[in-house]
Amino acid sequence: MVFQGSSAAISHTGKVRSNNQDSAYAGSNLFVVADGMGGHAGGDVASSLAIARLAELDRPYTSTAEAERALRDSIADTAVALIDTVAQRPELSGMGTTVSALIMVDDYAVIGHIGDSRIYLYRDDALTQITADHTFVQRLVDSGRITPEEARYHPRRSVLMRVLGDMDPDPEVDTFIMPTQPGDRWLLCSDGLSGVVDDSHTAKAMAGGLAPGRTADLLLRQALDGGAPDNVTIVLVDVGGQHPVFIGTPTIVGSASNPSGIEVPAARVGRSGWLHPNRQAANEPTHFEPAAEFLEELIEEDRRRARLRRVGWFVGFALVVAAIVVGLVLAYNWTQTRYFVGADDDTVVVYRGIQQSIGPITLSTPYEDTQIPLADLPDFDRATVEGTISARSLSDAQLIVARLRETSGVGG
Structure with missing residues (x-):
């Protein structure tokens, strides 16, 4: 059964990045956001390849189990394609992409997710984050070592623990099935939106009842007003509702909308990256997946930061107490002159x-x-x-x- 509802997709380079490494797809049954990483060429190629592979899933399904299996297999195929691409062009080594995908099957949403792009559900005036970020900082939040608010400004917030990249042909992908109903609004976005616009402002925009395209524009404007340090990509999906049902050609935005986006660029002669002679893509990293030993360094660094915070709080508290005591002594000494x-x-x-x-x-x-x-x-x-x-x-x-x-x- 073809999904009954309406959707919109939009992508913007942002105010800091020189190119757009995000890609997104909004079709008849399939909706995807992919946030590429790996420099000028690598991020573009990775997210575009993901969209090209996953677009084949935009068809009706007889069951949610069939859709979930197809989604999982397609994401794994994309990982293989990334590995093959790097084998052809070593200068793209280190490229990767997040994938957050949604397939509508009757009254259910089949979800596939890896990375730190997000899927939200707005229902009954409440916004709920459906996917979990596969990040180092989210692990700190889950273990209770930092708060979600501290995670928003943590210096390591972009370090990914899981990503669709050129190293693992069998990536660990979250897939699950959720019931959906008329009136639901599904939001898929890259961290260019979720990292800048907090959930309360996102919920307010979603509650306005505007058509998906106008709501997406409003969210994009909030991200730009917030500085938009990264590419911003948004896919908004309304289940049923008053707005026209989506009919026609799928909407593809970001680097995947460029016909050359999924082509492997020619090798650059006589030039090399400053981090590695074959890592041209690493010149402008946005995310990266740490090796195990580096992860231990990050954890130890976080411990040091936690200790420094505790020392800072103690010193600050001691200074406040000392100031109060000094003030009381001075005030008492003054009274003894009266x-x-x-x-x-x-x-x-x-x-x-x-x-x-x-x-x-x-x-x-x-x-x-x-x-x-x-x-x-x-x-x-x-x-x-x-x-x-x-x-x-x-x-x-x-x-x-x-x-x-x-x-x-x-x-x-």
Whole structure:
């Protein structure tokens, strides 16, 4: 059965990259995003080859099991094609691509995924990430060592643990089947979108009810406004809905839309890459799959970063506490330069400090008991003393005491 719904695909180079290594496909039953990697030529070829191979899957299926098997086999065939391509052109060594693919079969979505491109489902006003990133940073998140928010800005966020490349003819691909229903909106995107536009803004754009093409344009604009440091590729698929049903030629965008995109470029004579004489594609890496020993180095580096963060937090906390303590000491020392006249049970007393207190802590201490009985003072003066009389200095307090002594008739 041909999928009933509407879709759109869009791809943009972004604001930093000089070429677009992403590719995408939106057909009758098949929808794919591939994010190529490996420099100017390698990334283009890898993502274009993936789209060319997977496009053969755009047909009706009798069962979801048949579609899942075909998807898995086609992705494996693409890995072999990449290996064969590098054998013909060694300067493309190190190229690879992510693949996030969706095949609609009746009321189900058959999903295949490898890398860090993503598939989201927007349903009932909620956006859910369906695929898991195959990245070093995601492993740190899964183990609880960093938070998802920290992962967004981690310096190793682009290091892939799994990718469709030229080294493994039998890649480990996630495939699974999910039920879908009218009203669902499926979003396939490269990390040029998901790494710049957070889920809350993506969900807001998806909730607008605009046609897939206009929604994709809106998401692209948000990525560009966010700086778009990488290629941005978006495929949006509506299940059923009010917008016209997709009919006609499949939409292919990115490097795969160029007829020469899937052709292996001729070898460059007399030039070589600066990392390796046969690794022209490695000049501008966007992602790479680490070797086991390098992964251990990354893990150790992350441990060092975690220790430095803890030391930084401790030092920062200690500095804040020290600043508070110093402030309190200075404030207390200032209070001890102040004086006031008050009462203590039945006599007039000169106090050092201020009249206020902090909870049970008083900020004054008796400095001198004048031995002037409160009972000998006129009513007005006694009430004033009991309410305390502020003094500008010790000498001012002594003058106040002298006046009170006169009014009480008590000799000095």
